[in-house]
Amino acid sequence: MRRYVEYDITLASIATREPTNVRRRLLIRNVAALALFVLTGGTGVAATERFVTVVSTTSTENSGLFARILPIFTARTGIEIRVVAVGTGQAIRMARNGDADVLLVHHKPSEQAFVAAGFGVERFDLMYNDFIVVGPRSDPAGVKTAPQVTDALKQIAAHRVTFISRGDDSGTHKRELALWRGADIDPVGHSGSWYQEVGAGMGATLNMAAAKQAYALSDRGTWLSFEGKGDLAILNEGDARLLNPYGVILVNPDRFAHVKAREGQIFIDWLLSDEGQRAIGEYQIDGEQLFFPNAAS
Numbered sequence: 001m002r003r004y005v006e007y008d009i010t011l012a013s014i015a016t017r018e019p020t021n022v023r024r025r026l027l028i029r030n031v032a033a034l035a036l037f038v039l040t041g042g043t044g045v046a047a048t049e050r051f052v053t054v055v056s057t058t059s060t061e062n063s064g065l066f067a068r069i070l071p072i073f074t075a076r077t078g079i080e081i082r083v084v085a086v087g088t089g090q091a092i093r094m095a096r097n098g099d100a101d102v103l104l105v106h107h108k109p110s111e112q113a114f115v116a117a118g119f120g121v122e123r124f125d126l127m128y129n130d131f132i133v134v135g136p137r138s139d140p141a142g143v144k145t146a147p148q149v150t151d152a153l154k155q156i157a158a159h160r161v162t163f164i165s166r167g168d169d170s171g172t173h174k175r176e177l178a179l180w181r182g183a184d185i186d187p188v189g190h191s192g193s194w195y196q197e198v199g200a201g202m203g204a205t206l207n208m209a210a211a212k213q214a215y216a217l218s219d220r221g222t223w224l225s226f227e228g229k230g231d232l233a234i235l236n237e238g239d240a241r242l243l244n245p246y247g248v249i250l251v252n253p254d255r256f257a258h259v260k261a262r263e264g265q266i267f268i269d270w271l272l273s274d275e276g277q278r279a280i281g282e283y284q285i286d287g288e289q290l291f292f293p294n295a296a297s
Contacts, residue, residue: 051080052263055100057171058201060246061085063221063290069279073270079263087170087201095119095249098256101264103249106219107171111247120249126271127280127291128245131175132223133236134206135161135215143215149239150183157185160194162214166205167197171244176217179241206232219244221290245294248272271295 060066061083070081084094088105095103096119103120105111114120133143133152141159143152156163165187166173180187187195196214198205202222209216210230218226223234248268253261270276277293284290 049080050078050260050263051082052101052260052267053082053084053099054102054104054267055084055086055091055094056104057088057091057106057246058085058203059106059172059219059222060104062201062203063219063225064285065221065280065283065291068283069276072279073267073276076270076275077266079266081267087166087168087172088174089169089171095251098251098259101251101260102267103251104246105171106244106246107174108245108247110171110174111249115249118255119252121252123247123249124268124272125294126246126248127277127293127295128243129220129291130237130244131172131217131242132220132234133215134209134218134223134232135235136213136231137233138213138231139235141215144235146236149179149236149241152236153180153183153185156215157183157187157190157194162212163187163195164205164209164212164214164216165195165197166202167199168201170201172202172217172219175242175244179217182241202226224285224288224290246291 056066062085066081066083070083074080084091084100086094088107088110091100091103091105092110092114094100095114096117103111103114104126108123111120111123115123133149135141135143141152141155141161143155146152146155165176177187188197191197196208196212198208202218203226205216206218206223206226207228208214210228210232213231215235223229248271250261250264250268251259253259271280272295277295280291280293281289
């Protein structure tokens, strides 16, 4: 297990995690980071601009999570985080091209393949929420009473009620297609009829679902922050197959020499620290928590 930086600023809120068998840490002391912290009076503000490019999903951006937690990190370290928010598939392609320092997405099989191919150093569990099936309150396909999400999809297909798909190779789209496969249905064969692909982000997909009184699969974080719900409501939830885990990965500097491994690792370590996990867990909308930190797992 490789870790490119282990900075030792000795703030309890940043570096409180002990090494475990699951996460065997390579302890490399970053003297420069410590010196910077001391010289700037504990603010971590550098004389020259430091930034990390994070390629991530639209859900982390649209939900407002980054707007909530990134200022905390920057105030602590002086490192700016520049987020490129796209679908998970596109995010991984960008990281494979070396166009980012850190990858933060939500499709674990693709993340593991990214690391296995040598494009990332290591994947860390970061947080999770879940997916939900939303649709018109009248529920013409009767999915609210379906015992499993695959049963809900079967009823949508049987009633030929409009379903709006992101169709953008995002983590949400990947999970949606996996759920259709679990229901033994090929929705793409009905593309353009009751199954409609928008090739856009979650917000645009929900907007179209609201306009067409249609069903859609959404991540809960974006749904809670979405203001144009109209007549849409959550109609199916709670199935274990709807769990939505997020992972964070440092892009491999051995493959891409320009990757900001030091700053990127500082950001990852902060996300996994007590302070970072607490910031994630404390983010709420209307009293409802959007993401659940799970780095300790």
